[in-house]
Amino acid sequence: MIRSPLTNPYVLILPGFLLAAFIILWPLYQLGMISLNEVNRFGQLRGFNDAENYIAVFTDPDFLGALWRTAIWTGGIVIGTLLVSVPVAIILNDEFYGRSIARVIIMLPWAVSLTMTAIVWRWALNGESGMLNSGLQNLGLIDQNIQWLARASTAFPVQIMIGILVTIPFTTTIFLGGLSSIPDDLYEAARLEGASRWQTFREITLPLMKPFLNISIVLNMIYVFNSFPIIWATTQGGPANSTDILVTYLYKLGFRFGKLGEASALSVMMFALLLAFTILYVSLAMRRDSK
Amino acid sequence: MNKKLKKSLLYWLFLSPLIVLILFPFAVMFITAIKPSNEVLAPTWWPQEPAWRNFIDMWAVTNFGNALWNSVYVSVLSTMLALAVSIPAAYAMSRFRFKGQGFFRQFLLVSQMLSPIVLVIGLFRLVVWLGLLDNVNSIVFVYGAFNVAFTVWMLQSYFSTIPKDLEEAAWIEGASPAKALVMVFLPLALPAMTVTAIFSFINAWNEFVIALTMLRRQESYTLPIQIFSLVAGRYTVEWHHVMAATFVATIPVAIVFAWLQRYLVRGLAIGAVK
Numbered sequence: 001m002i003r004s005p006l007t008n009p010y011v012l013i014l015p016g017f018l019l020a021a022f023i024i025l026w027p028l029y030q031l032g033m034i035s036l037n038e039v040n041r042f043g044q045l046r047g048f049n050d051a052e053n054y055i056a057v058f059t060d061p062d063f064l065g066a067l068w069r070t071a072i073w074t075g076g077i078v079i080g081t082l083l084v085s086v087p088v089a090i091i092l093n094d095e096f097y098g099r100s101i102a103r104v105i106i107m108l109p110w111a112v113s114l115t116m117t118a119i120v121w122r123w124a125l126n127g128e129s130g131m132l133n134s135g136l137q138n139l140g141l142i143d144q145n146i147q148w149l150a151r152a153s154t155a156f157p158v159q160i161m162i163g164i165l166v167t168i169p170f171t172t173t174i175f176l177g178g179l180s181s182i183p184d185d186l187y188e189a190a191r192l193e194g195a196s197r198w199q200t201f202r203e204i205t206l207p208l209m210k211p212f213l214n215i216s217i218v219l220n221m222i223y224v225f226n227s228f229p230i231i232w233a234t235t236q237g238g239p240a241n242s243t244d245i246l247v248t249y250l251y252k253l254g255f256r257f258g259k260l261g262e263a264s265a266l267s268v269m270m271f272a273l274l275l276a277f278t279i280l281y282v283s284l285a286m287r288r289d290s291k
Numbered sequence: 292m293n294k295k296l297k298k299s300l301l302y303w304l305f306l307s308p309l310i311v312l313i314l315f316p317f318a319v320m321f322i323t324a325i326k327p328s329n330e331v332l333a334p335t336w337w338p339q340e341p342a343w344r345n346f347i348d349m350w351a352v353t354n355f356g357n358a359l360w361n362s363v364y365v366s367v368l369s370t371m372l373a374l375a376v377s378i379p380a381a382y383a384m385s386r387f388r389f390k391g392q393g394f395f396r397q398f399l400l401v402s403q404m405l406s407p408i409v410l411v412i413g414l415f416r417l418v419v420w421l422g423l424l425d426n427v428n429s430i431v432f433v434y435g436a437f438n439v440a441f442t443v444w445m446l447q448s449y450f451s452t453i454p455k456d457l458e459e460a461a462w463i464e465g466a467s468p469a470k471a472l473v474m475v476f477l478p479l480a481l482p483a484m485t486v487t488a489i490f491s492f493i494n495a496w497n498e499f500v501i502a503l504t505m506l507r508r509q510e511s512y513t514l515p516i517q518i519f520s521l522v523a524g525r526y527t528v529e530w531h532h533v534m535a536a537t538f539v540a541t542i543p544v545a546i547v548f549a550w551l552q553r554y555l556v557r558g559l560a561i562g563a564v565k
Contacts, residue, residue: 004469009384009387009389010389011379012379013383016379017395023432027417030412043416102302102310103553105310105314106306108313108548108549111544111547112316112497113540115519116515123534128332131318134334135336226408232499236523250409251411251500254411260412264412271410274404274405
């Protein structure tokens with residue numbers, strides 16, 4: 001092999017590695033330090049304080065509420081997306097008139113920034129002049145305006161619905177990739193044997209799709225867990241913190257209340273949680289590779 | 292009625308609730324954008340007479356041009372930065388076996404999993420330390436770095452589909468690695484780099500948390516932050532201008548995306564199956 005910087009892999013990966021490492025390791029080190037120190041709102045460290053920041057986070061009732069809602073938020077969106085995306089991907093994988101149009105429409109939310117999506121929904125859900133209320137009234141489905149975002153009992157489910165809507169494109173894409181990898185002759189053989197559609201779905205499609213289902217679940221868990229703009233742009237966690245999840249709570253702690261120590265402690269805990277997800281993902285991917 | 296037509300009707304019927312939900316925000320954007328200001332708060336769907344002027348007025352009222360320029364600047368430069376470091380890395384990952392390759396792959400995976408929000412306080416200190424607070428270049432740097440994982444992953448899966456023999460043949464013919472790269476490899480890799488660049492561009496174009504944290508003055512706002520600033524914490528929101536702005540900011544990206552999405556499906560499929 002010719003010797004040249006262009007054939008030395010270490011030279012080639014170094015710039016990318018250094019750039020990515022700098023943006024991750026330096027902030028992580030900072031977060032670790034701040035989380036263990038007493039810190040004022042200008043970020044000056046005032047000496048170690050025996051994990052007091054961590055204790056403060058854990059004993060804050062708002063934290064426990066946000067933690068519980070994060071579980072509902074993540075679980076609700078991941079499961080909801082899965083239930084919609086599996087049949088949608090199966091349909092989009094089949095030949096029918098207008099399939100390419102249907103594909104483009106279903107992928108469309110992916111192209112729009114989450115912030116813009118959330119702002120448009122915030123306006124559409126407006127209690128007095130929102131187009132959702134007037135549309136539902138015109139259809140005769142409701143006879144009184146609903147204050148969608150002013151109450152936690154409607155705001156949070158609606159936010160989860162928006163979350164599902166914007167998660168469908170990515171998930172469906174992964175499933176389409178998975179479905180296209182299943183050889184057609186398997187289905188033909190099953191048909192010759194007289195299997196029903198439901199049987200072929202259960203015995204062929206589902207087992208062969210399993211790695212793709214697993215990966216989409218883990219990846220979506222990570223993305224949804226981290227998702228900030230939908231809640232921030234619709235309610236900013238309100239009314240009365242009733243739609244806060246961990247990321248919005250973290251942002252408020254750090255940048256609104258100036259509690260940098262607690263916010264850093266929360267960041268470190270969230271990092272640990274994400275690392276656990278990542279290890280789960282790697283082990284799922286590895287298991288698939290070894291097959 | 293033939294079988295395919297029947298199936299198509301059934302499929303469209305099944306997809307229709309989802310399609311209505313997806314298209315609803317676009318309808319809201321468009322209809323509100325063309326409502327005259329005195330009808331915006333009226334609970335009617337269609338305006339009496341469309342006010343196309345909103346699209347022109349919006350430009351000045353929402354500081355659109357300036358934010359658009361910032362968004363273009365940030366997205367282009369951060370994409371160039373990400374590609375400049377990712378192309379060699381992806382080339383190395385797809386062409387060579389070396390010690391530490393697995394570690395590098397896992398490192399990229401972890402950085403892909405970490406959303407900026409988890410690191411935001413540390414990133415904020417980093418940007419302050421670099422003296423780049425309220426400077427769009429800080430965003431270029433952070434977006435570029437966060438995009439490395441995605442761009443390496445996409446490029447690597449495409450690069451692996453380009454036969455290695457072609458370059459080796461050029462080496463044997465006496466071409467230097469640099470010449471082989473420029474004459475043989477890069478032309479073949481151009482489509483992959485273009486698609487990756489466009490997705491990296493869209494990522495940067497849409498990012499919210501980092502821009503919200505690092506940018507403090509209106510002159511440095513990117514589009515999502517500018518539009519967010521028009522609706523957040525205000526008593527009166529000029530919804531017709533805001534919706535005109537979101538519409539103009541959304542449609543070009545949506546068109547490019549609609550055109551590219553089949554490449555994405557293919558790219559993700561290659562990446563996921565490998």
